[in-house]
Amino acid sequence: MTLTSTPTLAKPVGAGRHGDAVRAARRRAALHWVAVHSTAVAAALFFLMPFVFVFLTSVMTDRQALTTDFWPQNWQWGNYVKVWQTPGFLTWWRNTLVYAGAGTALTIVSSLPVAYALARFRFRGRNLALMAVISMMMLPPQVTVIPMYLFWAKQLHLTGTLWPLIIPMAFGDAFSIFLLRQFLLTIPKEYTEAARVDGCGELRTLLRVILPMARPAVSAVALFQFFYCWNDYFGPQIYSSENQGAWTLSYGLQSFKSAHHTNWNLTMAATLLVMAPVIVLFFFAQKAFIEGVTLTGVKG
Amino acid sequence: MALTRATRPAARVPQALRRKRRRETARTLAFLSPWLIGFGFFFAYPLISTVYFSFMKYDGFAPPVFTGLKNWDYVFNHYPFFWQGLRNTLWLVVVMVTLRVLFGLGIGMLITKVKSGAGLFRTAFYLPYLAPPVAATIAFAFLLNPGTGPVNHLLGKLHLPQPGWFNDPTWSKPALTMLALWGIGDLMVIFMAALLDVPTEQYEAAELDGAGPWQRFRYVTYPNISPIVMFAVVTGVIQTMQYYTQAIVAGQVASGIIGGSGEQFEPGFPQGSTWTLPQMVYNLGFQRFDTGSACVVALVLFALSMAFTSLLLRRRAGFVTSED
Numbered sequence: 001m002t003l004t005s006t007p008t009l010a011k012p013v014g015a016g017r018h019g020d021a022v023r024a025a026r027r028r029a030a031l032h033w034v035a036v037h038s039t040a041v042a043a044a045l046f047f048l049m050p051f052v053f054v055f056l057t058s059v060m061t062d063r064q065a066l067t068t069d070f071w072p073q074n075w076q077w078g079n080y081v082k083v084w085q086t087p088g089f090l091t092w093w094r095n096t097l098v099y100a101g102a103g104t105a106l107t108i109v110s111s112l113p114v115a116y117a118l119a120r121f122r123f124r125g126r127n128l129a130l131m132a133v134i135s136m137m138m139l140p141p142q143v144t145v146i147p148m149y150l151f152w153a154k155q156l157h158l159t160g161t162l163w164p165l166i167i168p169m170a171f172g173d174a175f176s177i178f179l180l181r182q183f184l185l186t187i188p189k190e191y192t193e194a195a196r197v198d199g200c201g202e203l204r205t206l207l208r209v210i211l212p213m214a215r216p217a218v219s220a221v222a223l224f225q226f227f228y229c230w231n232d233y234f235g236p237q238i239y240s241s242e243n244q245g246a247w248t249l250s251y252g253l254q255s256f257k258s259a260h261h262t263n264w265n266l267t268m269a270a271t272l273l274v275m276a277p278v279i280v281l282f283f284f285a286q287k288a289f290i291e292g293v294t295l296t297g298v299k300g
Numbered sequence: 301m302a303l304t305r306a307t308r309p310a311a312r313v314p315q316a317l318r319r320k321r322r323r324e325t326a327r328t329l330a331f332l333s334p335w336l337i338g339f340g341f342f343f344a345y346p347l348i349s350t351v352y353f354s355f356m357k358y359d360g361f362a363p364p365v366f367t368g369l370k371n372w373d374y375v376f377n378h379y380p381f382f383w384q385g386l387r388n389t390l391w392l393v394v395v396m397v398t399l400r401v402l403f404g405l406g407i408g409m410l411i412t413k414v415k416s417g418a419g420l421f422r423t424a425f426y427l428p429y430l431a432p433p434v435a436a437t438i439a440f441a442f443l444l445n446p447g448t449g450p451v452n453h454l455l456g457k458l459h460l461p462q463p464g465w466f467n468d469p470t471w472s473k474p475a476l477t478m479l480a481l482w483g484i485g486d487l488m489v490i491f492m493a494a495l496l497d498v499p500t501e502q503y504e505a506a507e508l509d510g511a512g513p514w515q516r517f518r519y520v521t522y523p524n525i526s527p528i529v530m531f532a533v534v535t536g537v538i539q540t541m542q543y544y545t546q547a548i549v550a551g552q553v554a555s556g557i558i559g560g561s562g563e564q565f566e567p568g569f570p571q572g573s574t575w576t577l578p579q580m581v582y583n584l585g586f587q588r589f590d591t592g593s594a595c596v597v598a599l600v601l602f603a604l605s606m607a608f609t610s611l612l613l614r615r616r617a618g619f620v621t622s623e624d
Contacts, residue, residue, distance in 0.1 A: 118332075
């Protein structure tokens with residue numbers, strides 16, 4: 001854009017020193033443009049080449065995948081069919097969808113009222129509650145895993161199912177609560193006060209007045225939670241791995257690699273099949289997603 | 301009581317007020333209830349229980365037996381991986397977090413300067429962040445595999461040394477760092493938003509004063525974005541202490557140990573170079589059935605996480621929007 005800077009600046013009369021300066025500035029701008037964009041292209045290559053390599057290898061023959069070839073000799077689209085027909089692959093898909101879908105829905109339903117209370121109600125210990133939320137947000141799941149595993153395994157005998165992954169989502173997720181609260185604070189108080197004057201109860205206010213306004217934040221939180229569940233490896237490894245019928249894609253993919261350890265082509269096809277849904281989802285919800293990342297707590 | 305109240309009209313107001321307060325408290329509790337239960341059940345109870353088990357000998361089957369500080373002694377003085385894992389974590393904190401912040405800032409600045417195709421570039425830079433960690437790690441294990449991997453093939457053509465990456469203890473952490481830099485999308489977006497918030501007048505004023513690019517960065521950009529840099533550093537440190545999936549998957553894929561063949565994979569491959577604390581909780585608790593020692597490591601992990609979280613909370617001004 002800067003390359004085609006306005007020609008009206010260079011006047012034919014008295015072009016002497018003034019024209020030189022303009023030309024120099026224009027040359028500098030052009031060089032700057034080239035420098036910025038070639039750096040950007042180099043960076044784009046770094047970010048995209050892994051995808052390209054993974055894809056090209058995924059359509060190679062078993063034998064060619066073991067060579068250093070870059071380009072497939074004949075394209076084996078059948079690899080994707082083979083992966084799809086691997087015993088269990090469809091089950092892993094279904095389990096991941098159930099975990100991510102139910103987990104997301106439960107998280108939103110349970111986190112929104114908490115976030116609303118933290119953002120709007122005045123009560124003693126509110127700051128303490130907020131600090132507790134932030135601490136929980138930063139807590140590695142491994143800290144509490146031993147007693148939780150014993151609880152799910154010994155008391156409820158639910159390990160080897162998806163329940164230990166899904167049920168906790170019904171009790172609020174710290175990160176979602178925090179993010180929703182941050183957004184709810186930006187909604188002017190006048191709206192809630194007007195609703196109250198009209199005799200609206202708090203729950204009605206939340207659902208009828210606040211929720212429609214908080215839609216961007218809610219969808220960002222939903223996306224984050226969906227991605228979290230989709231990507232989760234530790235949870236499924238601990239709670240559901242003992243039963244193959246309860247494996248999720250992340251866990252299944254890892255074992256797929258172990259089972260096909262010399263077949264890089266099949267492993268890469270499976271890897272792409274696990275990556276694809278989140279990437280497709282991202283293209284549909286790009287805006288909500290980027291807004292959500294920005295919301296993660298950097299608006300001072 | 302009701303009688304005495306009725307005789308004193310002044311008391312009626314506080315009573316109404318008190319009833320209103322009680323209703324408000326009930327309402328607040330109702331709204332908070334999912335999280336209150338969650339906090340008690342998925343945080344407070346397991347934490348107390350972890351402290352309890354850290355003093356017990358328990359293999360998951362026989363009833364727990366009190367052993368005093370034996371588990372603590374075992375973890376700190378005899379468990380072969382503990383200090384190595386802490387050193388690995390320190391390495392990752394110093395190298396990986398620093399590089400991620402610098403790279404994220406660089407990419408963020410680059411994307412604010414790009415004039416043509418900014419949307420396309422932004423998507424390209426962001427995409428890897430979305431790749432599920434297990435999938436991304438397996439992809440990198442392929443790209444960097446020493447035998448046929450495209451990266452080493454390229455390095456060979458350029459007559460550069462071809463490291464063993466995930467199979468070489470000196471190169472496994474750099475390989476994980478590359479994987480972390482590939483997924484820089486989150487930091488890029490955060491820095492991009494911060495950079496766009498810097499008032500343009502300040503740049504114009506600096507330019508009038510004859511400030512060069514470095515001075516503009518040093519005296520205009522940096523002071524404006526420093527809270528976000530701090531945020532990125534502290535959250536980066538916290539995330540690094542929790543580093544688990546990529547390390548365990550990379551080790552497992554590179555080791556080539558096949559599940560179910562009788563040989564059990566212990567994390568840390570190669571030669572313990574990828575051990576981190578969370579993997580030790582898994583190793584002790586779920587592979588060695590030493591519940592007590594696993595709880596000791598869990599508590600160390602908890603203490604470290606909370607120490608850095610309190611750092612984040614102290615800088616709350618730039619992190620948590622206050623109400624008014």
